[in-house]
Amino acid sequence: MREIIKMIVVLTVLSCFSGGLLAAISGGTKDKIEYQQLVFVKGPAIRNILEGCSNDPIVDRFKIKDGDIERSFFVGVFDGKADTVAFESFGKGFGGDIGIMVGININDDKIISMGVTTHSETPGIGSKAKTDPKFSDQFKTLDLVQSFKVKPDGGEIDAISGASVTSRGVCGGITEAGTVYERLKPQIIEEIKKFS
Amino acid sequence: MAKSITQEFTKGLWDEIPPFRLVLGLCPTLAVTKSVENGLGMGVAVIFVLVCSNILVSLLRNIIPSKVRIACFIVIIATFVIVVELLMQAYTYSLFLKLGIFIPLIVVNCILLGRAEAFAYKNGVVASIADGLGIGFGFTLSLVSIGALREVFGSGTFFGMSVFGPSYQPFTFMVEAPGAFVCLGLMLCIMNLAGSK
Numbered sequence: 444m445r446e447i448i449k450m451i452v453v454l455t456v457l458s459c460f461s462g463g464l465l466a467a468i469s470g471g472t473k474d475k476i477e478y479q480q481l482v483f484v485k486g487p488a489i490r491n492i493l494e495g496c497s498n499d500p501i502v503d504r505f506k507i508k509d510g511d512i513e514r515s516f517f518v519g520v521f522d523g524k525a526d527t528v529a530f531e532s533f534g535k536g537f538g539g540d541i542g543i544m545v546g547i548n549i550n551d552d553k554i555i556s557m558g559v560t561t562h563s564e565t566p567g568i569g570s571k572a573k574t575d576p577k578f579s580d581q582f583k584t585l586d587l588v589q590s591f592k593v594k595p596d597g598g599e600i601d602a603i604s605g606a607s608v609t610s611r612g613v614c615g616g617i618t619e620a621g622t623v624y625e626r627l628k629p630q631i632i633e634e635i636k637k638f639s
Numbered sequence: 640m641a642k643s644i645t646q647e648f649t650k651g652l653w654d655e656i657p658p659f660r661l662v663l664g665l666c667p668t669l670a671v672t673k674s675v676e677n678g679l680g681m682g683v684a685v686i687f688v689l690v691c692s693n694i695l696v697s698l699l700r701n702i703i704p705s706k707v708r709i710a711c712f713i714v715i716i717a718t719f720v721i722v723v724e725l726l727m728q729a730y731t732y733s734l735f736l737k738l739g740i741f742i743p744l745i746v747v748n749c750i751l752l753g754r755a756e757a758f759a760y761k762n763g764v765v766a767s768i769a770d771g772l773g774i775g776f777g778f779t780l781s782l783v784s785i786g787a788l789r790e791v792f793g794s795g796t797f798f799g800m801s802v803f804g805p806s807y808q809p810f811t812f813m814v815e816a817p818g819a820f821v822c823l824g825l826m827l828c829i830m831n832l833a834g835s836k
Contacts, residue, residue, distance in 0.1 A: 453707065
């Protein structure tokens with residue numbers, strides 16, 4: 444009996460100690476890890492979209508609570524004015540969610556550029572949404588707040604050949620970005636003032 | 640103990656060098672040694688976990704009941720592995736992406752459990768630290784040398800720097816999985832030849 448109690452006590456104490464240590468370290472490295480993931484996973488897309496900005500958009504970021512979720516916005520400073528934000532939204536693709544980073548000029552609500560961050564589309568077909576600039580460049584200078592559709596659905600976006608589901612997913616994701624932007628615009632303008 | 644601290648340390652560098660002498664920890668050895676950098680990163684992670692777990696096991700060796708000792712060892716090792724994983728994510732993210740799944744898999748690396756069971760559970764703290772450092776450095780040395788061979792011949796580079804110049808046609812077999820086996824076998828063979836004289 445005593446032996447069993449000893450085993451239970453030792454294992455319990457050890458596990459508690461381990462849990463405590465891990466919680467402390469996880470808490471201590473959380474911000475750093477988030478930053479690293481932004482740099483390596485979303486960083487290339489963000490830098491691509493906010494090309495030519497004079498600040499580091501990954502450092503200059505803010506969060507806005509949107510219902511239950513928190514959205515991150517990345518600020519781009521052009522000619523000394525912080526007037527561009529980039530943020531991520533998701534569309535339903537062929538192989539799962541497609542993450543889309545959209546950059547918007549807040550003065551005229553026009554898309555400056557967009558890029559796919561994460562996706563699980565078919566390599567060589569749907570993955571062109573990320574790699575083929577001909578597709579993503581179509582969205583440049585369009586008004587963000589509108590319903591994007593591919594040509595077969597009556598819209599003005601040329602779909603990637605062989606990947607209409609992916610193309611529709613991207614359009615859906617950008618349309619979603621538009622509604623989010625419209626909803627949060629007052630807060631975005633409020634937050635972005637801090638960066639200029 | 641008859642052996643001195645120095646002997647406990649140096650035995651890990653030749654007499655009991657993993658994975659050549661103690662044929663333990665082969666999975667990460669074969670998998671991550673595509674380049675010197677990966678091998679070094681993996682080795683340093685293993686040194687950290689091995690030394691920390693040896694210290695703790697050795698400190699607690701009179702408290703841990705022998706019936707649940709394996710469970711206790713695993714809890715201790717797993718804790719330090721997660722610590723390494725979090726630190727790598729926070730400070731060397733690109734290395735973390737390359738090593739990927741093999742960092743969490745250090746938990747089931749036989750070297751760690753082997754040293755805890757065979758050494759730290761029976762010896763004092765100082766000797767356990769020396770043992771952990773020795774075996775850890777030995778493991779790193781092996782990974783770096785296998786990594787160097789495979790990287791130099793397989794991609795024509797060393798630490799990412801070109802060795803043979805642009806005209807070298809990489810012997811890609813060496814960076815594939817079978818190349819790892821061949822390389823490990825040849826090195827083991829050379830070590831045995833050197834040792835048998």
